[in-house]
Amino acid sequence: MAQREITNRTKSQADTVWLFDFLQKYWIIITGIILCYPLLKKWYEKFTQDAQERQLEMAENDLKIAMANPITKEIELTKITPRKDVHNIAESLAVWLGTNKQTKDAPWYTWITEPMSNFENERETINELLKVKNPTTVPLVIGCYYVITRRNLKADLKKYLSTSDLKKAPLFN
Known part of the structure; x- marks a missing residue:
């Protein structure tokens, strides 16, 4: 079983690196939300439009x-x-x-x-x-x-x- 290497980060590194870790882990979901939101919004507005x-x-x-x-x-x-x-x-x-x-x-x-x-x-x-x-x-x-x-x-x-x-x-x- 491979162990992860634990690195001690300084305070300034810890403040900025978490964002990159998050983006690296969830980049597909974030991209999907950015690309699909306008389509979903248009679809929602189309179905909520009343008959008049x-x-x-x-x-x-x-x-x-x-x-x-x-x-x-x-x-x-x-x-x-x-x-x-x-x-x-x-x-x-x-x-x-x-x-x-x-x-x-x-x-x-x-x-x-x-x-x-x-x-x-x-x-x-x-x-x-x-x-x-x-x-x-x-x-x-x-x-x-x-x-x-x-x-x-x-x-x-x-x-x-x-x-x-x-x-x-x-x-x-």
């Missing part, structure tokens, strides 16, 4: 597919309102705010490939907002904007426009 969230996610995915084709895009916009002027206002707002390219599912490098999506034209945006005269058309414009970009128009206006510009379009405050 799944339904919203599926509807958003359907919108994403519908926006790829101009015909289905027009059908989706017509479901909200048949008025072409509202469609044009929402489309113009998306272009002038730069959100027509920066949608929810746009890749992270969109700011490089679509440089105009980084800049908003405040004057043109305000002009488009002022085209909406009737308060009942505001929800229609917001709905069409959501279909086009899958983003919230009011949140984007607050994010991209100054408060003085927002005051010029009182219907969207």
